Amino acid sequence: MFQPILPLVPIKGLDPGRVALGERLFHDTRLSADSTVSCASCHNLKAGGVDGQRFSIGVGGAVGSINAPTVLNSAYNLAQFWDGRAATLEEQAVGPIHNPVEMGATMSQVIGRLEQDADLVARFGRLYTDGLTVANLLDAIATFERSLITVDSRFDRYLRGDQEALSELEVDGYRRFREFGCASCHQGMLVGGNMYQKFGVLGDYFAGRAITTSDLGRYNVTGREEDRHVFKVPSLRNVALTAPYFHDASAMTLEQAVTAMARYQLGRDLSVADTEAIVAFLHTLSGTVPPAKP
Ligand code: HEC
Ligand code: HEC
Known part of the structure; x- marks a missing residue:
């Protein structure tokens, strides 16, 4: 696969x-x-x-x-x-x-x-x-x-062939993460971090509110109209530990972040079961920095 x-x-x-x-x-x-x-x-x-x-x-x-x-x-x-x-x-x-x-x-x-x-x-x-x-x-x-690379997350153990490393719900969450298209942006070693994308591909996330300079994203760097609201796709490694979410910290929980992503990036409303499974999967991405060798 x-x-x-x-x-x-x-x-x-x-x-x-x-x-x-x-x-x-x-x-x-x-x-x-x-x-x-x-x-x-x-x-x-x-x-x-x-x-x-x-x-x-x-x-x-x-x-x-x-x-x-x-x-x-x-x-x-x-x-x-x-x-x-x-x-x-x-x-x-x-x-x-x-x-x-x-x-x-x-x-x-x-x-x-x-x-x-x-x-x-x-x-x-x-x-x-x-x-x-x-x-x-x-x-x-x-x-x-x-040196701050968080190796050996449960998900990485699963990728390396340890089928026991994840629960059924977590594996199911990973399947939905791929099937719904989250992985088209959040991918590679960092589960993100390797491309820029607009926040609001299939819906206007910024509608009806005051836009701050920070909301302009990559437009601030390039000045190009097509870079308005474009951000680096963040890594989802250790994401269970890094609330609140988004550049504007508008999502307090992973559930809220996942719901907003599905709506604005994929034009899709998730069921409670979808969200629960994806959030369970995201929790498996936490790893630890190995102690420095003398
Ligand atoms: C007062 C809080 C604060 C301090 C102090 C601070 N940072 Fe940050 N750091 C931030 C914020 C906020 C951002 C995001 C800024 C942005 O993207 O415009 C950031 C972004 C970063 C990033 C980019 C990560 C990414 O995914 O893009 C790195 C790396 C980083 N900081 C390292 C450092 C280092 C090294 C220092 C000390 C020299 C430092 N920071 C001091 C708040 C801080
Ligand atoms: C079209 C590309 C794209 C797709 C598809 C996508 N994302 Fe994102 N994701 C982004 C971008 C860009 C951001 C940063 C948004 C911001 O804060 O401005 C982000 C942010 C996030 C965050 C917050 C991370 C943080 O540290 O603040 C989570 C969690 C997340 N995405 C999960 C998902 C999930 C789950 C899906 C599928 C339901 C998904 N994403 C689909 C591009 C995408």
Whole structure:
């Protein structure tokens, strides 16, 4: 049988020293203007890599305008952010540091502060020939993020041939997920993350409400009319852990998200049994990041 979804595989060949340094920096509040916010403030790695908020709270209590996606498995996205405006994880990481409603700092401010930390400077010196620089700071964070692959979900065990890994209901949910056409957009290793699509293919999701800049999606990047309301199809890996859903956090539960997807992307109203089975399947996509090898 053709499988639109592939098991997640770890990224090989990462420098363990840089992964560990990146982990340290990911949790370092000195990357924000007033030293109160770290990457982990909005991407809690113990809670699905998100903050569980509708919109994230940054420095000085500033509230953002778009839901925080997970950093888990983000290395496999075709690009970063809902609108794909950053091509790489390195490029992405500059965004939150500069963003006034996230960390609100400048790179020279951050580097200046980290330069006061002799241990950290020495650590950069051991791992990079040119030591502590902006490029190396971003490299370390991105390298750490590349280690955050949630392997061994129950669904991946099923894909690898373990028929016992899923219940009958979950297998049935996967069948409906394929048959209804969810997998035409949510596919590949990430069950998403490999294409852009309009939100509202078969119905106007945005009808009758005020449109925010965030709602414009990829239009903000390309300025092309056909990219209005086009977003990166999000990965559904670990989706049971990352409520609320959608770029605008309009769905509080997976049931609501699945119902809206069927209606606006597939022009279909699901039965209660359909929704229940698909949601059960989505729960099998949660995996764990294996502990770093020394
Ligand atoms: C104040 C909350 C906040 C902080 C702090 C923050 N982020 Fe984010 N992060 C977000 C939000 C919100 C988005 C989505 C923004 C968008 O798409 O326009 C995001 C998006 C991302 C993405 C893209 C994921 C995807 O699927 O497209 C990555 C990767 C990421 N952040 C990593 C980081 C790193 C690394 C740091 C620290 C340098 C960081 N974030 C700090 C809230 C935050
Ligand atoms: C035409 C492409 C397409 C189809 C078909 C599709 N989706 Fe989506 N899906 C998207 C896009 C695009 C988004 C992001 C929408 C947004 O937030 O702006 C999304 C978001 C989601 C989310 C929320 C993820 C998150 O982290 O916020 C879930 C859950 C989801 N889809 C499940 C499904 C299910 C289940 C089906 C089938 C019933 C389905 N999708 C069909 C494109 C699609």
